[in-house]
Amino acid sequence: MRGGAEMRAESVGAETRGGRPGPSPSSSLPSFPSPPFPTPRLPGSEASERAVGGRAAAAGRGGGLQSPSRKRRTHRPPRAQCVRALDPAMWGLLLALATFAPAVDVGLGAPSTSVLGLASPATTKVPVPTPHSSPAQPSAGKENGTSEQHVRIRVIKKKKIVMKKRKKLTRPTPPVTARPSVTTSPSGTLDLSEKQEPDCPPLGLESLRVSDNQLDASSSQSFGLGPHRGRLNIQSGLEDGDLFDGAWCAEQQDAEPWLQVDARHPTRFSGIITQGRNSIWRYDWVTSYKVQFSNDSRTWWGSKNRSSGMDAVFPANSDPETPVLNLLPEPQVARFIRLLPQTWLQGGASCLRAEILACPVSDPNGLFPEVPMLGSSDSLDFRHHDYKAMRKLMKQVNEQCPNITRIYSIGKSHQGLKLYVMEMSDQPGEHELGEPEVRYVAGMHGNEALGRELLLLLMQFLCHEFLRGDPRVTRLLTETRIHLLPSMNPDGYETAFRRGSELVGWAEGRWNHQGIDLNHNFADLNTPLWEAEDEGLVPDTVPNHHLPLPTYYTLPNATVAPETWAVIKWMQRIPFVLSANLHGGELVVSYPFDMTRTPWAARELTPTPDEAVFRWLSTVYAGTNRAMQDPDRRPCHSQDFSLYGSIINGADWHTVPGSMNDFSYLHTNCFEVTVELSCDKFPHENELPQEWENNKDALLTYLEQVRMGIAGVVRDKDTELGIADAVISVDGINHDVTTAWGGDYWRLLTPGDYMVTASAEGYHTVTRSCRVTFEEGPVPCNFRLTKTPKQRLRELLAAGAKVPPDLRRRLERLRGQKN
Numbered sequence: 001m002r003g004g005a006e007m008r009a010e011s012v013g014a015e016t017r018g019g020r021p022g023p024s025p026s027s028s029l030p031s032f033p034s035p036p037f038p039t040p041r042l043p044g045s046e047a048s049e050r051a052v053g054g055r056a057a058a059a060g061r062g063g064g065l066q067s068p069s070r071k072r073r074t075h076r077p078p079r080a081q082c083v084r085a086l087d088p089a090m091w092g093l094l095l096a097l098a099t100f101a102p103a104v105d106v107g108l109g110a111p112s113t114s115v116l117g118l119a120s121p122a123t124t125k126v127p128v129p130t131p132h133s134s135p136a137q138p139s140a141g142k143e144n145g146t147s148e149q150h151v152r153i154r155v156i157k158k159k160k161i162v163m164k165k166r167k168k169l170t171r172p173t174p175p176v177t178a179r180p181s182v183t184t185s186p187s188g189t190l191d192l193s194e195k196q197e198p199d200c201p202p203l204g205l206e207s208l209r210v211s212d213n214q215l216d217a218s219s220s221q222s223f224g225l226g227p228h229r230g231r232l233n234i235q236s237g238l239e240d241g242d243l244f245d246g247a248w249c250a251e252q253q254d255a256e257p258w259l260q261v262d263a264r265h266p267t268r269f270s271g272i273i274t275q276g277r278n279s280i281w282r283y284d285w286v287t288s289y290k291v292q293f294s295n296d297s298r299t300w301w302g303s304k305n306r307s308s309g310m311d312a313v314f315p316a317n318s319d320p321e322t323p324v325l326n327l328l329p330e331p332q333v334a335r336f337i338r339l340l341p342q343t344w345l346q347g348g349a350s351c352l353r354a355e356i357l358a359c360p361v362s363d364p365n366g367l368f369p370e371v372p373m374l375g376s377s378d379s380l381d382f383r384h385h386d387y388k389a390m391r392k393l394m395k396q397v398n399e400q401c402p403n404i405t406r407i408y409s410i411g412k413s414h415q416g417l418k419l420y421v422m423e424m425s426d427q428p429g430e431h432e433l434g435e436p437e438v439r440y441v442a443g444m445h446g447n448e449a450l451g452r453e454l455l456l457l458l459m460q461f462l463c464h465e466f467l468r469g470d471p472r473v474t475r476l477l478t479e480t481r482i483h484l485l486p487s488m489n490p491d492g493y494e495t496a497f498r499r500g501s502e503l504v505g506w507a508e509g510r511w512n513h514q515g516i517d518l519n520h521n522f523a524d525l526n527t528p529l530w531e532a533e534d535e536g537l538v539p540d541t542v543p544n545h546h547l548p549l550p551t552y553y554t555l556p557n558a559t560v561a562p563e564t565w566a567v568i569k570w571m572q573r574i575p576f577v578l579s580a581n582l583h584g585g586e587l588v589v590s591y592p593f594d595m596t597r598t599p600w601a602a603r604e605l606t607p608t609p610d611e612a613v614f615r616w617l618s619t620v621y622a623g624t625n626r627a628m629q630d631p632d633r634r635p636c637h638s639q640d641f642s643l644y645g646s647i648i649n650g651a652d653w654h655t656v657p658g659s660m661n662d663f664s665y666l667h668t669n670c671f672e673v674t675v676e677l678s679c680d681k682f683p684h685e686n687e688l689p690q691e692w693e694n695n696k697d698a699l700l701t702y703l704e705q706v707r708m709g710i711a712g713v714v715r716d717k718d719t720e721l722g723i724a725d726a727v728i729s730v731d732g733i734n735h736d737v738t739t740a741w742g743g744d745y746w747r748l749l750t751p752g753d754y755m756v757t758a759s760a761e762g763y764h765t766v767t768r769s770c771r772v773t774f775e776e777g778p779v780p781c782n783f784r785l786t787k788t789p790k791q792r793l794r795e796l797l798a799a800g801a802k803v804p805p806d807l808r809r810r811l812e813r814l815r816g817q818k819n
Contacts (some may be wrong), residue, residue, distance in 0.1 A: 202684050203355070203357070207680040208634060210231075210261065220248065230247060232274075233681070234247070235506070238280070245279070246278025271325060271326060272357065273323050274317055274326075277352075286343070287318070291337065293338070322505060376690070378692070379464075385456060400467075410569070421485045424477055424484070425480070434744050437575055438577060439483040439579045442582040446492020447506075447509035449683075451582025452487050454582065455582070457692050457696075461696070479707075501684050506585075522564060523658065526595045547667055580702060581672060584682070585637075587633070590647070591614035592665050593649070594662050608735065618673050620698075624702075625646070625695060669738060708778070709750075709772055712780055713742070715782070717784040718787065722743020722744065726759065727759050751772045768781070790811075
């Protein structure tokens, strides 16, 4: 079961078991348990009558408070009497109906089939009859295909679950667990099935495929609470009442509020997902609603209870954030769909965010414009992969391209899942002199799933194109060593994956299993650096690069996640030059610093000494990403980053102490940015091909930026051996890099003329001019360093050799100068 909020929602008002007549229309509507706040306000006397009558009817027929054993005792005697009272003629009539029921699809509890050949959302797979059923019932149900026994099982489950639900709602704080969703079954009873798979994908309110002008409403409290804000998981700004509030909210005096979506084409609507209002200041959510459909926006029909013919009323939310799924009792083909709130939290307003589940239908007459298809020409595995499926796919890529791939693990998650990395290079497993190392990291937040799938798609694509001989990919794999970590937080992803792409909400699965946000879990190296700069200690006393880990961070009781430690050791082991950290929930590229320099400032422009390089890198990705460059796209939530080229300084967006970007810059040579890939953190599978096309060229182009700047080898002039840990300084940039163990280095720079200095302990410093051009490829900038006399003497004495006369004279002159 993927969570209570995913279960089917079915409105009450159907025939009872054993052929007994159902309740009157006034009592056929569902009753809803009160939230932990005051009872919902009911707009009008009709809604008030519905709530009171529904509870009274539920209590009269067992409702959700009667035990299963009492229910069986109540209904078994009438059923037995009905069976005994049947005469032979009636038995013959029933036998005839049973014979023809499959052909004509009449009653007898058999779920109907839609005209499009798609199954009704009603539950049909249920357990066998209970042990208390009479001996005649199994044979009759098997022979006639009836669902009379199914009703018994559903009602019993209903009572058990609703009792638990009422127990949860007695808490004084808002519920944080998912509420079971319900829909109308063929018999009109509440059916809380164990698992429900929506058969249609989302229409696209959350992913912005549905434009603002496709949304309409009966009224709105303000522009910031207009229908265009009624999108699932949309986030508000910090202030209520601005242009970017967190839901659609009808006016207080609107007695019949509605939110309308125009699909623009004939569409098969199958379900609705709702949330309340996202706000840090208010609590607003709808607790029940009806659904209507239209082909012309004037004539409307409702989603009906199939047994009573009454409009179905769907239970909605009991807290602002948990998505609640309701499947329609019968899918409807229409162009327009309306949600009509019936009740909402008392003292609040009629506010909701929604996603519509819908399948396209054929238009043989060509009356409507053709629906743009989401697709890709690449033959790749476009689906979401859990941990086992991810391992299997990575193994398949490795077997298909064994000469350019290697799979290795950098550690384990808190629950013991390995953090797998796919290495791709012409010499996998080996650092080649002069070949830069680059990495992509995804899944730091487990519920931001798009980055994970993009890296799995990227490794497939690189393998396929290399085998085809694509020159761009071939050069990329022969001149760079690429490392792809698709899931830094596999525990969080598994949590989100079990909930599903549309029901995971905004935050579930974000943290690791310990509840740690991994992007706030790296050591804060910014503060000691800035304090040393304020005291004038940088770079003479305190270096401006490769800052050591603070002592508190390495203590045994330090709160450092195993996933964080695994990545830190990975950074220290491999001389990475360039990286990107793939996230989701926005469309923007942010670059360091992520932490504000002013203490306690929520946001503040805080650039690094390499501001020009980071802006270049960010612009390269944003400029080649299709979605970010779409001039017609609307903002995801509360900020329009397209006004700034879809890039922003991280601290100027919001401060993030302990981010991986800042740590990577200050503890290693690696320049890293954060890419927010999509408004939807966990897009549906059918959107993955389009998301791949949006990001494919950007992913490749960003990797190629490792060739920008200068590169070379620092060698010992006498031995021609590479010098490890030599420092490369650039005049005017207060941030240095160091050489790898073979003496090779890479320094990312924008085009221009630079004075570059190479220094190493025991060697004379060398400075030279290096020009970076717009031509592709790093500019060679090599150095040969000469040992100082003191270093030569130290090495001779260590080797037990005599000091040469020329060296002795030079040392005597140096001593004389000092004296």
